[in-house]
Amino acid sequence: MSALIEIKDLVTNFYTYEGVVKALNKISLEVESGLTFGLVGESGCGKSVLVRSIMRIVQSPGVIEGGEVKFHMKKNGKDEVIELLSLSEEEMRQIRGSEISMIFQEPNAALNPILSIGYQVSESFLFHISEQMCAKVLEDLESPRDNTNFIWKSFLRYAYRVGSKDAKALPLRIFNKIPILKCWDKRLKEEATRRSIEIIDKLHVPHPEQVVKSYPHNLSGGMKQRIVIAIALACNPELLIADEATSNLDVTVQAQILELLNELKKEYISSIMLITHDLGVVAETCERVGVMYAGNLCEVADVREIFKNPKHPYTKALLNSVPRFSTEGRLAVIDGFVPNLVNPPSGCRFHPRCPLTMEQCKQNVPDLKETGDRHLVACYAVD
């Protein structure tokens, strides 16, 4: 299987009052294309920071300080490798939403309360496939059924011909500043709305024509999350990142959304990266799993392997702390506290809580090593 994203030595720090929070400590990770990759770990271990660093939307005071993120993009059937961290902001903007897109944790906060759903979904189209849509509108204009008056029609024809080559061409930017002429994009927006209705419909949202006219506060949590997914899927991205996409939903809605993601995966998206702290979700939906602890990646393996044969002591502890019906007695907990990332423990960051601590764990940081059967572990005790 070919790699989709290769992350190498990624470092992201947050400069706060308490000191520098070392949120990502030289993370290296490879995500293959065509898989659902699960990223698990406690809250605050850096999962979200990792994916936001990939998309370069880390908020201040966070700074991506080093490493590289290689993204394998399929363009016209050819495989092209792009280093995301060295792109310009404009190039990165074009990748966001069209190649890699993201679903956020809190559907209530992820939608702008004062903009209509239709507008928010169609923005995805307007900022990525304007040219394509201009061509479509041009086609409609040429059709004999169109009965716009002649002068306006020839103006529109000119505008869309320019637009279908470059949506940011100079004439169009000039039109945008002139009162009546700036209505040229009305049909473009209609086309975008039409596509929005289409994509919302595909996500099993009832009455999509009315939904696009409504506002976020009119919709339920599950519906909102579907809209957020629609926004992310609009341009058929290569990779969909779901950052705790189901954590804040009811259990039933959660199941529906996961089902939906599974379904979509088959049809539209090549890969999904699922971030969660819920191991049940991982077991159900993922094919490969990465376990994170305090800004480090400790273990990466296929999902069956992780559950059957966990090797890193933290993974083991994590699996033990999941409540089960079959066992009785006290729930196992991991001793100690999540470390403070301003002054993280030396060496392996898990060593103060680890039952297998050795002398070298306190000094050196273990690397991820292949231990057979596509199973990577970062631990000195595993050999």
Added chain:
Amino acid sequence: MAVFISRRLIFLVFVMFGVSFIIFGLQMTFSPERRAMVFVTTPQQAKDIPVLIKKYGFDQPFYKQYFTWLKEVTSGHLGYSLVASDSVWRAFWRYFPITLELNIFSSPCIILFGIWLGTKAGQKANTFTDHFTRIFSIVGWSLPTFLFSLVMLMIFYGYFRLFPPSVLGDELTLLVYGNTGEFVRYTGMFTVDGILNGRLDVTFEALKHLVMPVLTQMVVICAILMRVMRSGMLEEMGKDYVITARAKGVDKKTTILKHARRNALIPVITVAGQLVAALMEGSIAVEIIFNRKGLGWWLAESAMQLDMPVLMSLCLFIAIVFVLANLTVDIIYAYVDPRIRLS
């Protein structure tokens, strides 16, 4: 909607009662003799004081006087202004256009400039623009309007000989207020009347006299608006939906203008509404120092001479303006923010 508006109007009546009560109470601190003195113009009339007290009922208890006054006002008699030496009603229409004209020019400048600068400053904390606008807003807040107006006069009028104070130059004042029928005062605002009378020189002259007061108000009042806008923008830029917008590849300009600014504008609307309403009562310092006899000048003059009919009527007028401004703000709110339904 109807319920909403009627509730506001009931509130207005309540406020007007309270306001008139307070101001009426203030004049009760004077002895009946002193209040009767107001009507005395010649030494001979001084012996009529007891008669005057009886005539106007100054010796009656508070509530009786209040009700007498209330009856007068509700039947449309606002009283006589000593400061203007005219009836309050007529004098109002003489002074109000002067204030209104200044506000028509200054409020759009204040609002647009304040929002523009606040947006620039709030995009990212601790940039140069941010620091600059912060300093500008703090200094603006700390500038006494009267002092700033004086310094403006000193520099622009005294040194550069530009932009004179008052409403019009002497010659044109004679023309405008003369009774020759050459110039009809349709609105009382000379920039408009100049156009209506086909005397563009009057309009031009009036505009020239407006420059300094408008500038002064802009510098002093913009600061407040900008401050609100800035903190709103800073807050919005960290919101999840702004990150969502970035994550779907929306460009920076649209993210700021459409996603962040529209939300940040919501609290700004309230502040802007209050500021414009406050401008309507006339900026006292600006009107006194630039010698523009508008509502602010009239209010200050009346307060200093305790010209009660004027104080009462104008305070009631201001209460109405404030309630109307709040109502307008609420309606704009409902338009900008789909979550709000007036009820």
Added chain:
Amino acid sequence: MLENHPRLKELRYTLFRIFRNPSAIIGVILLLFFISVAVFAPYIAPPKYPNRPYMMPRAGYTITPKPPDEKNIFGTTEGQYDIFYGVVWGTRTAFRVGLSVIISAVIIGVFLGTVAGYFGGKVDEIIMRCVDVVFAIPFLVLAMAIVVSLGRGLDVIIIAIAAVAWRTYPRVIRSAILSVREQDFVQAAKSMGVSDFRIMIRHIIPNSIYPVMVIAFMEAGSVVLTAAFMSFLGLGAPKGYADWGQMVALARNYIVGPPDDPLKFWYCIIVPGGAIVLFVLAWSLIGDALRDAFDPKIRRK
């Protein structure tokens, strides 16, 4: 143990935030400067008439101002009043006005706001409607009318401004209290039978006082401005009293000099005017830094 008391820790963090802000440092330096001028006024500008130190000495009886020289280092204003002396002793006047107004306004406002917010119901309704009414009258007009009806003078100005300035605080403290009141620790104290008064003093006021402090600092400056403007209009102290507003008023006829030298009398407006601006600026800068430091929205980033 005391080292790590949460309130102390929070205070230390707040102080750190305040003093990381350069504007606060400038504000504090300015304020310290004005405080020392006020305290050492008798040594900086020894009074000519020891029993009436606030009256500005006159260097003659001609009217036209005189430019700075060795005797009057900032020159003299209309009526030959010494500007330097007036500015130095005017600092004391400014502090007296600013502090007494703000302290009394805060006490009245916080008291009413606390009562309204804590008891709610009818009490709340009555108090807040009164606040609405006072808010509906323009600040300056009401204050001026009060001054005129009580008789002019500096003390009357203080009373009048305080009588209007309290209106800002009840709303602020009330909304803060409403959010604090529902919190668990207040409910807990209540269920343990702690008296209303103690709950207010111990729990509610300390937790809702920050916004009041910020506004008080910002307002302290604007109160001095209002007082100066009222003195400027001639409602304040008798002529010759060391008061910045009055000194600006004395300069009013001299803002435009003779045609050949239009800025001839700059000193008689710029010096006292500059003193007012810097004084107000000191308070506003500190208030601004406090606002940033206390703002929970940007605090924890």
